[in-house]
Amino acid sequence: AQSVTQLDSQVPVFEEAPVELRCNYSSSVSVYLFWYVQYPNQGLQLLLKYLSGSTLVKGINGFEAEFNKSQTSFHLRKPSVHISDTAEYFCAVMNYGGSQGNLIFGKGTKLSVKP
Amino acid sequence: DAGVTQSPTHLIKTRGQHVTLRCSPISGHKSVSWYQQVLGQGPQFIFQYYEKEERGRGNFPDRFSARQFPNYSSELNVNALLLGDSALYLCASSTPRGLSSGANVLTFGAGSRLTVL
Numbered sequence: 001a002q003s004v005t006q007l008d009s010q011v012p013v014f015e016e017a018p019v020e021l022r023c024n025y026s027s028s029v030s031v032y033l034f035w036y037v038q039y040p041n042q043g044l045q046l047l048l049k050y051l052s053g054s055t056l057v058k059g060i061n062g063f064e065a066e067f068n069k070s071q072t073s074f075h076l077r078k079p080s081v082h083i084s085d086t087a088e089y090f091c092a093v094m095n096y097g098g099s100q101g102n103l104i105f106g107k108g109t110k111l112s113v114k115p
Numbered sequence: 116d117a118g119v120t121q122s123p124t125h126l127i128k129t130r131g132q133h134v135t136l137r138c139s140p141i142s143g144h145k146s147v148s149w150y151q152q153v154l155g156q157g158p159q160f161i162f163q164y165y166e167k168e169e170r171g172r173g174n175f176p177d178r179f180s181a182r183q184f185p186n187y188s189s190e191l192n193v194n195a196l197l198l199g200d201s202a203l204y205l206c207a208s209s210t211p212r213g214l215s216s217g218a219n220v221l222t223f224g225a226g227s228r229l230t231v232l
Binding site: 004042092102108 | 119146147148150155156157158159160162163164170171173205207219220221222223224225226
């Protein structure tokens, strides 16, 4: 069975500091990888995705992530965070060739950016 | 362009009641998926519908059901509500490109927050 582990439930960081949110997955088949962000009392917004090709993917709001197949990781990074990045971030996987609506999510990482 | 719209945004029910949640996908999207997000957890897959047929089902009891209409909108129904059904219910739409053509990217609505007392 597939699973997604987000290693940190909460990450506090000061404004303009770099941040890395960690995500590891387990799967016996090839997967697609996603990061979503959820602001308070809102739905999920897609930050970035890895479908194929270059393992370094860039997303919105200055975020990027690197797919590492050997370590089954897809860590999210931003070189300099802003107060407005305070939100909950979810890593998710989708089976290649599986049900195309079935995303498996991690439990989320709450990023708190302090002035 | 309108995104995925869900209604109602908030609702309160008591144990044993029934609830219907509604979702309108982005124009042109033919697939709708439903997710349950319990407080403090990531979303969990409930159903996927495409062209009015169920294409995927998560590990939820039979009290949960859904359907998709000819205009691709969808309803999620939950019978005999339990306290544990309190959650944010998210709908997502996408345009399936076929199993061999790569992943769909799901666009989520803002959700319907259900409180069961």
